[in-house]
Amino acid sequence: MKLNLYKWLFVTCIAMPSVLFAQNYQQSKEGVKAVIDGVSVNIVFYSPAIARVEKFPVGHHFTKNSLAVIKQPENVPLTVTRNSNVVAIKSSKLTAYLNLATGKVWFETPSGQALLSEKDYGAQFSPMDDKGKQMYEVRQAFKLDTTEVIYGLGQQQNGKLSQRFEKVFLQQGNTRVCIPFFQSIKGYGLYWDNYSPTTFNDNKQETSFDSERGDNIDYYVMAGRGTDGVVAEMRTLTGQVPMKPLWAFGFIQSRERYKTQFELVEVARKYRELKVPIDGVVQDWQYWGPDSNWNAMAFDPKTYPRPKAMIDSIHRMNAHLFIVSWPGFGPKTPQYAEFSKKNMLINFDTWPPNSGAKPYDVYNPEARDIYWSYLNKGVFSLGPDAWWLDSTEPDHINIKESDWEQPTYLGTYRNWLNAFPLQHTKGVYEHQRETLTQKRVMLLTRSAFAGQQRFGSDTWSGDLGSNWENLRRQIPAVLNFGLTGLPYWNVDIGGFFAGSFRQGGGAMNPDFQELYVRWMEFSTFTSMMRSHGTDIPREIYQFGKRGDWAFDAQEKCINLRYRLLPYLYATGWNVTNQAASFLRPLAADYAGDTKVLDLNTEFLFGKSFLVAPVIEKGAKSRSVYLPTNSSWFDFWTGEQIAGGKAIERQAPIDVVPLYVKAGSIIPWGPKVQYAAEKKWDVLDIRIYPGADGDFTLYEDENDSYNYEQGKYSTITFHWDNQQKKLTIGDRHGDFPGLLKSRKFRVTIAPALKDLNEDSNTYKTVAYTGKSKTVVF
Structure with a gap:
């Protein structure tokens, strides 16, 4: 039997007994290989929990080096057996x-x-000519259970959490982050x-999945x-996440755009005068001058003379500066001239x-x-x-069909376009690390x-319109983004x-004030709290x-963010050290509760936190809705509430409904x-009883890579609910x-109606690095 245009022949295969087509297979230390109806099929185990499936027409020669996958196959103990026409490849987990x-x-x-x-x-393989090279449109169909819930696909603006019964065109665009990955509530993922x-x-x-170009069907299943x-x-497959600096968990102020260096510095100065916490400001576009000089990576001497x-x-105000850089260059820049020449x-x-x-x-x-070299010399230095x-x-404007066929280092642009952000961030991350550690x-x-998490990337949701529907859509957007493996995400507040x-x-x-304040309340609980936008300046004093009320509600959010910094930084360490996530769907911990799926x-x-x-x-x-098999404390009042039910929570303009798990x-x-203003030499440790619990306080130098050489410390806290005892472990x-x-x-479990008041019903523990216990 032969493949006609490399598509499976449904009618022939159904009409003839399958035993006639039984094939041999080859076993390797990593899996099995077989040729079935003119298609090579390879199954390779990369770890006990991860297997790769690769298919391509026999005789098609190509070399593929994955841009996203960096893991190499382990030496996985496998048991391979055959029963009639079925070969089973079994590891300890899959x-x-x-x-x-x-x-x-x-x-x-x-x-x-x-x-x-x-x-x-x-x-399915449909032959395609790709600028003289033989390639294919590649498609693979799967069959899911009828009631199966799936998540992922990156950041989509469809307002859906479950991506079941959706049709999504995965091509990168402003506000859409496209990652061909989904995971199932059954406990597997497919990349x-x-x-x-x-x-x-x-x-x-x-x-x-149906891709416009490919040499092969190539996917990974993970349990x-x-x-x-x-x-x-x-x-594990695509890379771990480096630590963000402590300051980046503070408040960041931006605008489209600050037009002079004096305007930008004045923003930081006003926040300091008002005593509203801030850790970063952003210089957006056109600091280089006219559009023909776009992204020159040099400051216009008229508006940025020094x-x-x-x-x-x-820096003297103990703040930090983001500076914008684009992947495109205006025709009068030296970068354009050099890139064009080469x-x-x-x-x-x-x-x-x-x-x-x-x-x-970027490829x-x-x-x-x-x-x-230009970015370093003109800006980073x-x-x-x-x-x-x-x-x-x-950004891709004035689109022509020929644009997709433009050559790149790896092949035509159509073949590689979705990996553009991965390769661009790779270049900046790796070069800065080589320049300054x-x-x-x-x-x-x-x-x-996929894989961009390994490059210190915190992705924002793009240029959204200021409306309530877009605010609502960002919750499922960030959750699905995180479920693809990328933990750091933020949004333009408002x-x-x-x-x-x-x-x-x-x-x-x-x-606008109401929308902005509610958006800020949401953003307080994302990995970066950042104000930005056009049309209306967003600095707190503009309100x-x-x-x-609009000023006070924002200040309350910002102060809450800063009081939570030890929790944020410890969560960041869990992201780096334990492959954890910042924002998670309720199904992450309560998959047995069908109401949260x-x-x-x-x-x-x-x-x-919920x-x-x-x-x-x-x-x-x-x-x-508070999920079942749990008990929750209202963060603001200290009231304990049993889970498994929906409650109506009053929410005046300065209150975001917030709950802490027992x-x-x-x-x-x-x-x-600002984040590093004070040492954490006096920390309140707030216990929410009702169940045993653990927390690990993480500390390091706040902004270097020395933690990768073990220069950090951890202190583990354990709450024994039955004995009402907190054990503070040895410092490591x-x-x-x-x-x-x-x-x-x-x-x-204190009430926190006023964030500026510390609890006066505490027990003080003097700690020098050795284990201590506190009994209530």
């Missing part, structure tokens, strides 16, 4: 099956629980390793039991319109070297702290791809385009003065104006600047 007659592959747990199955004859435009389609008949476990396996003095001024531009139009700007070839390692990598999709790389990016609110006072427009208006923040943002205009309360231990930091580790002695003030 079993793969291959039907030698039909080519179908499916997966189970070692105990026999069904995970994922291809459809019979579900692989489709292809970078061309891909259609994900799930319907009652099948679930499929993780729960959502957190699948995320951990995806990180950029080094500007940066030094920001054929390292991708020849299509990018932002800004009518400027002649073109993106550089070319030499081009990435050149990019950094002056001492900024972080990068705003805008347009990392990239004492400053952690901090990249704010507008797009992402949305980007706010022109509709200009009439009525802009930042003094009560409707009035202290005593005005598609709940898209609430989320878990780390391991302890956040239910207000997302409706004019709402003074909202319904909050058994949680929350460290409460000092009141500060050391680093320069470590506090040798400190005080912990331990208290039980």
Whole structure:
């Protein structure tokens, strides 16, 4: 039997007995290989929990080096058996099956629980000429259980948590981060390793990935039991996450745009005068001058006459500076000239319109070297702290069909376009690390791809319109983004385009103030709390003065963020050290509660908090579902509430419904104006009883990579609920600047109506690094 145009022949295969097509297979130390109806099928175990399936037409010669996957196959003990036409390849955590007659592959747990199955004859190869090279449109169909819930696909703006029965075109764009990955509530994940435009389609008949170009069908299945476990396996496959600097968990102020160095410095100065905490400001576009000079990576001497003095001024105020950099260059820049001479531009139009700007070839390692050489010399050498990598999709305007066929270092642009943000961030991250190790790389990016978490990337949700529907959509958007393995995500507080609110006072427009405050309450519980937008300036003093409700509500959010810094930093360490996540769906911990499987208006923040943002205009309360098999404390009142039911929580404008899981231990930091202002020599340790609990306090130098050499410390806290006893364990580790002695003030489930008041019902523990116990 032969493949006709490399598509399976359904009619022939159904009409003839499958035993006639039984094939031999070859076993290797990593899996099995077989040729079935003219298609090579390879199953390779990369670890006991991760298997790769690769299919391609016999005789098609190619070399594939994955951009996203960095893991190499381990030496996995495998048991391979054959029963009639079916070969089983079994590890300690995953079993793969291959039907030698039909080519179908499916997966189970070692105990026999069904995970994922291809459809019979579900692989398709449609020949395509790719600028003279033989390639294919590649498609693979799977069959999911009828009631199965799936998550992922990156950051989509469809407002859905479960992506079941959705059709999504996966091509990077402003506000859409496209990652061909989904995970199932059954405890497995599937990563489709292809970078061309891909259609994900799930319907009652099948679930499929269909990519416009590919040499092969290439996907990875990972068994993780729960959502957190699948995320951990995806990180094993595509890379772990470096630590963000402590300051980056503070408040960041931005605007489109600050037009002079004096305007930018004045923003930081006003926050300091008001004593409103802040840790970062952002210099957005056009500091280089006219659009023909777009992204020149040099400051216009008219508006930024002394950029080094500007940066030094920001630093003297104990703040940090992001500076924007784009992948496109205007025609009058030296970068454009050099890239053009070396054929390292991708020849299509990018932002800004009518400027002649073109993106550089991010897939070319030499081009990435050149990019950094200009960025380092013109900007980084002056001492900024972080990068705003805008347009990392990239922007593609005045689109022509020939644009997709433009050559890049790896092949035509169509084949690689979705990996553009991955390669661009790779270049900046790796070069900065080579240049300076004492400053952690901090990249704010507008797009992402699988594996980008390993490059210090914190992705924002793009240029959203300022409206309530967009606010609501960001909750499922960030949860699905995180479930693909990328933990760091943020959003423009208030949305980007706010022109509709200009009439009525802009930042003094009560409707915009309400939307902005509610958006800030949500953003308080994302991995970066950042104000940004166009049309209306967003600095806190634009909304009035202290005593005005819009000012006071924002200040309350910002102060709450800073009091939670020890919890945030410890969660960051869990992300780095334990492959954990920042924002998580309720299904992560309560998959047995069917009411939370598609709940898209609430989320878990780390391991302890449940956040239910207000997302409706004019709402003074909202319904909050507290999952079953749990008990919760209202963060603001200290009231304990049993789970398994919905409650109506009053939510005045300065209150976000916030709950702490019973058994949680929350460290409460000092009141500060910036993240590193005070040592954590006195920390409140807040116990929420009702169950046993653990927490690990993590500390290091705050902004270097010395933690990778073991220069950090941890202190583990354990709450024994039955004995009402807190055990503070021995301190482990050391680093320069470590506090040798400190005080912990331990208290039980306090109400927090006023964030500026510390609990006075605590027990003080003098701690010098040796275990202590506190009994209540």
